Amino acid sequence: MLTRRRGRRRTEETVMRRYFGTDGVRGVANELLTPDFTMRLGRAIAQQLLETTPHHPPRVLIGRDTRRSGAMLETALISGLCSMGVHAVSAGVVPTPAIAYLVREGHYDLGIVISASHNPARDNGVKLIGGDGYKFPDEYEAQIEARLAEAPEPFPYPPPDKIGLWQFDERESEQYLLYLLHTMRELTGEREPLRGIHIAVDCANGAASQYAPVVLHELGAKVSLYGGEPDGDNINLGCGSTHLETLQNAVLETDADLGVAFDGDADRALFVDEKGDPVDGDAIMTLWAITRHRQNTLNPPLVVATEMSNLGMQRRLEAEGIQLQRTKVGDRYVAEAMRATGALIGGEQSGHIIFSERATTGDGLITMLETLGLYLHYQKPFSEIAHPFTPYPQKLITIPVRDKHAWQTHAEIQSLIREAERKLETRGRLNIRASGTENAIRVMVEAETLEMVEATITPVVEAVRRALG
Incomplete structure (x- = not known):
């Protein structure tokens, strides 16, 4: 079980693992993440699944971001899964949170995302998402890692008639798009609630490129798009949430009402107000929580954030009668605390925000829609609402x-x-x-x-x- 220590500084010992870090397996493509290793990883994952779902062939949904190495690693992973008797469905290029949503909706046993999030194009990774839509706990990843270290070669293969099936299904990504549109229309009660609003969008040349502009156009917004032409090598390159200066300049140049920037796999979003000033995850969580609390719809009156969130945020929430609970860094730990407490919102300063009424993990597109909902609610310039506390240096x-x-x-x-x-x-x-x-x-x-x-x-x-x- 996870352990936490109270106090201002975390000093718990970290379990040493060779492959899995705080967000799955991550490394340089064709160095750590070779096709051979990724196929072995697929087999180890399959063995774990076959033990936990013995009454039917497991079904796995796979997505990836726009990196050059993504298709290569996906093919290797699928080969490993299918060779052990697991059925695999490819959703193509999709945001990480799309897989978390679709796994639950489609009753898959597991979701896998091939992405290195905000890292440069040379890196890649493999993230595991359980059938309930939540990221795998540390102990399950440790079991898979043990299989990688101990499994004999070759693996014990099933007979030919038990090999898993593979298919590509573009309907999965379409279902996620429809969910996003439904979310905003349900939130506002209007079909085109963003008509008359100009939004600058930086998709980091990543997974959001095929989704954010479509959603915003369908909702009536005027969109100035940046970082929306992925070529396999330009993901996160001078753009996206880790290079917010690109969006800041774009907002000022286009006279946009506000801007939003995603990272490579679109599980986080950061914002820029109409004056070009940045708005981080702490600010969005604070504004959302205060708004809901004043509407008597924040039950419990609690925000979950990490030990990196600003003290200014904590002081402002406490002044409003809202508790801040801190966790280790990593949205999986935020999600665990939210499930344990029933919190409606939690996240990280970096823009990973979980809205538990709508998602099981950080979803940059849901964060964008919820933030736009606040903008519509207040009917004020974004700069007047988006800085709800004075940050401590x-x-x-x-x-x-x-x-x-x-x-x-x-x-x-x-x-x-x-x-x-x-x-x-x-x-x-x-x-x-x-x-x-x-x-x-x-x-x-x-x-x-x-x-x-x-x-x-x-x-x-x-x-x-x-x-x-």
Whole structure:
């Protein structure tokens, strides 16, 4: 079971795993993620499925983003699955949250997404989504990893008449589009609620490229599209939610009412107001929660966020009578806490937001529609509603290291952390953690003043670089 430690700093020990990180398997295509490895991964996944669904051949739905390596890895994965007797259906290029939605609607046993999210095109990954639409828990991924490490070669294949079937079904992606349109029309009661609204959209040359413009046009919006011409190599390249300056310039150049940027697999969304100022996930969650609370429809009065969310957000929510519950970084941990508490909203500063009435995982397109619903509700310029709290100054530094877990037992680093926490007391927070996707340590400090942030973070970062860099 997952364990959490109360307090301002997480220091629980991290289970060492070779392949699975915080968001599935991720690595450089044709280095870690070769066709051979991906086929073996498919077989290991199939073995796990066959054990848990013994009464029928398991059915798996597969989607991918726009990376050059996506089709190659999908083919290898399907070969591994089918060779063990699992049926596979390809939905093609779809957002990650589309698979989470379609797996539940289509009663699949498993969903798989081939994507490296916001990473550059050279990377790719394999994410697993359970039949209930939620990301696989750590313990299930650990079991698959054990099969990869221990399974004999060759795997014990079934007879020819038990080989799994494969098909491509474009109706799956169409069903997701219809769901998005229904969501906004249900939210507003209008067929074209966005008529007269000009929206700049940056699709990161990723999975949202085939979805966001279509949805917005169907809902009546005027759309200025950026990052909407994927070629296999330009996903997240100078565009999308990790390069928000592209959207900021676009909003100002086109005189748009607001802008939205997705990442490569469209599970997150960030925004820009009409003045070109960024609006992050903390701001959207706070605005949404306050609005629902004042309408007496936020039950329970709770927001789930990670340890990276800003203290300013927490203070504003508390002033409104709304509790903020923090989790480890990663939308899977947010989702787990939301299920345990019944929270209606939770997410990350980076734009992964889960609206539990509509989705089981972070969905950038649902986030876009819910945010546009707020914009329509208030009937004000976006800049007047999209900054509901004053953020505490915050700084996050990522430090490449040789061993990303050694900080937990390093005497000098631990001493500096204790000293920093003593100085901050209730006026700020320090968070230090191992990256889940790369060999690095992330140090975050927020405090009442920028001077306090710099004075706190500098000695800790220097010590980490000196000892572990």
